[in-house]
Amino acid sequence: MPNIFDIKLVFTQIPALLEYLPVTLAITLFSMIIGVVLGFLIALIRIKKVTGLSASLAVFVSFIRGTPLIVQLYLSYYGVPILLKYYNYYNDTEYNVNNIPALVFVLLAFSLNEAAYNSESLRAAMLSVDKKQIEAAQSLGMTPLQVLYRVQIPEAFIVALPTLGNTLISLMKGTSLAFVCSVIELTARGKILASGSYRYFEVYVSLALIYWGLTIVTEVMLKFIENRLSVPDAPIKKVGAVSHDRN
Amino acid sequence: MIEINHLSMKFQHNTILDDINLTVAKGDVVAIIGSSGAGKSTLLRCLNRLEQPEHGELRINGQSFDLARLTRRELVRLRQQTAMVFQQFSLFQQKTALENVMEGLLVVKKYSRARAKEIALAQLRKVGMLARADYYPKQLSGGQQQRVGIARALAMAPQVLLLDEPTSALDPELVTEVLDVIKQAAQEGNTMLLVSHEMDFVRQVATRVLFLEQGKIIENGTAQQVFDNPVHERTKAFLARYNRRFEPEYVI
Numbered sequence: 001m002p003n004i005f006d007i008k009l010v011f012t013q014i015p016a017l018l019e020y021l022p023v024t025l026a027i028t029l030f031s032m033i034i035g036v037v038l039g040f041l042i043a044l045i046r047i048k049k050v051t052g053l054s055a056s057l058a059v060f061v062s063f064i065r066g067t068p069l070i071v072q073l074y075l076s077y078y079g080v081p082i083l084l085k086y087y088n089y090y091n092d093t094e095y096n097v098n099n100i101p102a103l104v105f106v107l108l109a110f111s112l113n114e115a116a117y118n119s120e121s122l123r124a125a126m127l128s129v130d131k132k133q134i135e136a137a138q139s140l141g142m143t144p145l146q147v148l149y150r151v152q153i154p155e156a157f158i159v160a161l162p163t164l165g166n167t168l169i170s171l172m173k174g175t176s177l178a179f180v181c182s183v184i185e186l187t188a189r190g191k192i193l194a195s196g197s198y199r200y201f202e203v204y205v206s207l208a209l210i211y212w213g214l215t216i217v218t219e220v221m222l223k224f225i226e227n228r229l230s231v232p233d234a235p236i237k238k239v240g241a242v243s244h245d246r247n
Numbered sequence: 248m249i250e251i252n253h254l255s256m257k258f259q260h261n262t263i264l265d266d267i268n269l270t271v272a273k274g275d276v277v278a279i280i281g282s283s284g285a286g287k288s289t290l291l292r293c294l295n296r297l298e299q300p301e302h303g304e305l306r307i308n309g310q311s312f313d314l315a316r317l318t319r320r321e322l323v324r325l326r327q328q329t330a331m332v333f334q335q336f337s338l339f340q341q342k343t344a345l346e347n348v349m350e351g352l353l354v355v356k357k358y359s360r361a362r363a364k365e366i367a368l369a370q371l372r373k374v375g376m377l378a379r380a381d382y383y384p385k386q387l388s389g390g391q392q393q394r395v396g397i398a399r400a401l402a403m404a405p406q407v408l409l410l411d412e413p414t415s416a417l418d419p420e421l422v423t424e425v426l427d428v429i430k431q432a433a434q435e436g437n438t439m440l441l442v443s444h445e446m447d448f449v450r451q452v453a454t455r456v457l458f459l460e461q462g463k464i465i466e467n468g469t470a471q472q473v474f475d476n477p478v479h480e481r482t483k484a485f486l487a488r489y490n491r492r493f494e495p496e497y498v499i
Contacts, residue, residue: 130340132333132335132337133337133338133339133340135297135331135333135337136331136333136337136338136339136399137339137350138297138326139295139297139326139329139330139331140326140330140350140351140354140355140399140403141323141324141326141327141351141355141403142323142351142354142355143319143323144319146354146355150350150354151339154341155340155341158341231340231341231383231385231386232383232386233385233386234386235381235382235383235386
């Protein structure tokens with residue numbers, strides 16, 4: 001049988017590819033964390049309708065959602081150095097663009113992208129919180145901040161979790177675009193490997209398997225968290241637990 | 248001692264509360280009755296400022312609050328003097344019965360976890376919910392949820408307990424268990440303002456009954472006075488249906 005498709009290579013090169021898994025995971029995690037925190041702030045500002053800020057953030061969200069991720073990466077990669085040059089010009093400073101690692105541009109673009117998308121799901125989740133529970137918390141004498149972190153955030157988080165999981169998964173696969181900013185992660189590593197052996201198809205099959213595996217692991221983890229957080233319909237009987245179970 | 252002075256509230260052009268003045272002595276159980284839309288719930292909700300009235304002063308234990316203009320700090324202080332029991336129970340859905348009762352003690356009163364738990368368990372025992380302390384609201388019946396709601400309010404040791412139609416969302420079988428708990432709390436000397444349509448219960452438990460009509464108190468007296476000898480025509484009409492039950496269906 002001719003060796004047109006080298007199925008063995010698909011698996012044997014996976015360890016070499018996985019050397020760059022940490023880069024992919026680092027970009028994903030960092031952007032997700034910044035994206036959730038920033039997205040939450042945007043959501044709060046838009047819910048509270050903070051004058052001026054609210055409208056400009058709406059424009060920001062619209063822009064991010066209205067442009068392709070790859071274009072945003074290019075904007076970050078070429079735009080930040082230009083901004084820096086202007087800054088140097090007007091402030092008589094000598095910051096060198098070449099000292100900034102390429103990863104920074106990638107993280108910037110991904111974080112802002114995530115923040116925009118997350119802000120919308122978090123906004124919806126915050127608005128979905130039962131008004132009766134908020135009133136109950138207020139009537140106990142909680143300050144607005146206490147109501148926010150004792151009632152609104154825990155309630156909203158559960159609603160937002162599936163959507164946040166969705167964006168996490170698409171972000172993880174989106175990191176494969178980081179090569180346009182000359183950051184080497186899983187996909188870029190694959191391309192480099194293939195350019196030596198000319199076995200491009202095999203490398204893409206390996207990559208597909210890796211991304212799929214990562215997604216499955218993420219899905220399982222999300223499902224686990226969701227199960228842990230959701231209140232079961234029937235009470236769980238603790239066997240042998242010492243408790244206050246006597247009237 | 249609680250004093251409400253000149254409490255008024257408008258919603259656009261509708262007057263919801265019209266210059267309400269009321270004094271409630273410590274340990275009083277004041278029942279507010281009246282038809283739907285008379286302003287009963289709004290009156291209670293104004294007292295812990297879930298609604299903002301146009302005018303109105305509230306004095307609790309010598310502290311005076313201008314209900315129309317409260318700073319954030321005053322607002323929190325006012326709400327710590329009052330506690331509310333809601334028609335729809337309004338328990339925190341992500342917390343167990345015990346955590347629901349502990350919540351205010353931990354977050355607002357800043358009690359230690361051990362002390363909060365001790366108080367919460369004692370309150371749950373009083374309302375007969377100790378065995379269900381680890382249940383979540385959606386695992387409880389309506390009556391049980393409302394008993395937890397009452398425990399949550401009482402745990403805060405408020406100067407006045409505000410009960411906003413506490414049994415209206417319950418089926419007749421569950422009403423009794425909740426009313427028993429309220430009665431017990433009344434007998435323990437808690438000052439209460441109670442909005443209710445349970446006339447028999449009001450008659451039993453209230454030391455004073457107010458009849459509210461279009462935002463005005465038109466009747467104010469003991470249960471006996473208001474139920475047996477109402478002054479106002481409107482009150483007579485409202486109570487006619489209730490009183491008719493004592494008459495025979497047919498007279499031959």
